[in-house]
Amino acid sequence: MTKKHLLLFFFFCVCSVSTYANFNFNANCVNAYEAIISLRINEARQLIQKEKQHDPKNGIIIMLENYVDFFSLMASDNKNDYERLKDYRSDRLSALEDNSDEKSPYYLYTQAEVYLQWGLLKGRFGDYLSSARDLKKASNLLKENTKKFPDFTPNKKGIALVNVIFGSIPSNMKGITSFLGMTGNAPTGIKQLEALRLELPKSKYELFKDEVIFFLCYINIDVLHNKNSYDKLIGYVADMDSKSLLKSYLQGYVAFKSAHNEEAINFLKSAPASTIYIDMPPIDYLLGNAKLNRLDTDAYVYLNNYLRSYKGINFIKDTYLKLAYFYLLKGDNAKYDYYLKQVRAKGYAVDEKDKQALKEANDAPPDTDLLRARFYFDGGYYNKALAELKDEKVNTFKLLRDKIEFYYRLGRVYDRMEHDNEALQNYQQAINLGKKTSYYYAANAALSIGYIYERKKDYPRAASFYKQAIDMDDHEYKSSIDNEAKDGLKRLGK
Structure with a gap:
């Protein structure tokens, strides 16, 4: 063989290894995908490596590697990992575009999945314009793939x-x-x-x-x-793989966010803790908060676990504030002061919860009756929350903040108990006292009244209160309250 032919042969061999020439979602790839969705990430990596050795040209490998990065970053929230891993995005897209199996429905689909997953991740880490561009690219590829392969069901996702x-x-x-x-x-x-x-x-x-x-x-x-979709969503999650850590997390997450606190604690405590699963600090965060809502004496254990294991930027200040409040309710003022200092010194004020935590840490200490009512309410213990509030007299509070919060908390409890008249009265009192302050209570009260009137199909009044919520400025949660109010006006065609 001449030197020229030897070089050509060598070049061909290199290219044949590095080019992905087919899309074979075989049993090994299915097992790897299922391991990823169950958050058994190390097992998934081993299966992907096995597939690389068996069929290095299989383009499904690239999509699976991207899935690993996607779920790993969703679990960790680690900004450094995000910056490191996003460099793989372009290489993966180039490899998929160069795949010679363009007649496969997976040719455009796998590219769309990479764009879609990175679009979601970029949005999570604040790269909004780049996120939108990736999502648009994913949309265009999926539409094109649907035209070419109308019976390819995964396009619909x-x-x-x-x-x-x-x-x-x-x-x-x-x-x-x-x-x-x-x-x-x-x-x-x-x-x-x-x-x-x-x-x-x-x-x-x-x-x-x-x-x-x-x-x-x-x-x-x-x-x-x-927040009223608990039964439906829990029913969906029940059909997931019984050995899935993602299943346990979603059960706890849906229950916690829907104020089914007892169920949340049970789901989260039952989550598999084997080393075969990826680390999930959010489970400790949810469990610590759920136990605090019940005023459990061991809530601090899980909140501290979250701080030790979490490497991201969200809810650090919020968690330190929850620890401060835990000790305030125990009467341990030294530890309360210590954790307030941590709120000011640690973490980032990016997420609205952390911004709120920083503001509360720099404000006067909360009234403990209002604080207990707040935690009970968040856990769905509405009778206990009402018991903390009903014997209080608004004039016993020295701070205007506490008077506003008193009416707001009462309104919230009555709202969830479907006592609309009492809810409306207390919400309106919160608005009257708080509409010119920097606290979010008045704006959220106006938003909540809008929801009540929308349920009653009194759309002019609903729109009026949505607009009131938007018109209130310089308060916490301004962005999220405005967005929800604007969504309400959009539903009403205003």
């Missing part, structure tokens, strides 16, 4: 997610979507995901069912703020 995301973009970020020419419809996207959840078990793509349930839970709770 990404299309539905993009519909929800662009249909629920906060009003203060609408400029980005307008710039990119993207629109969406959140209710339509939810219906698409609901239909897909039912369709998948009847198809050969049933393995994607748990992932769809994962997104349905997050969208209902975090995007739509649907």
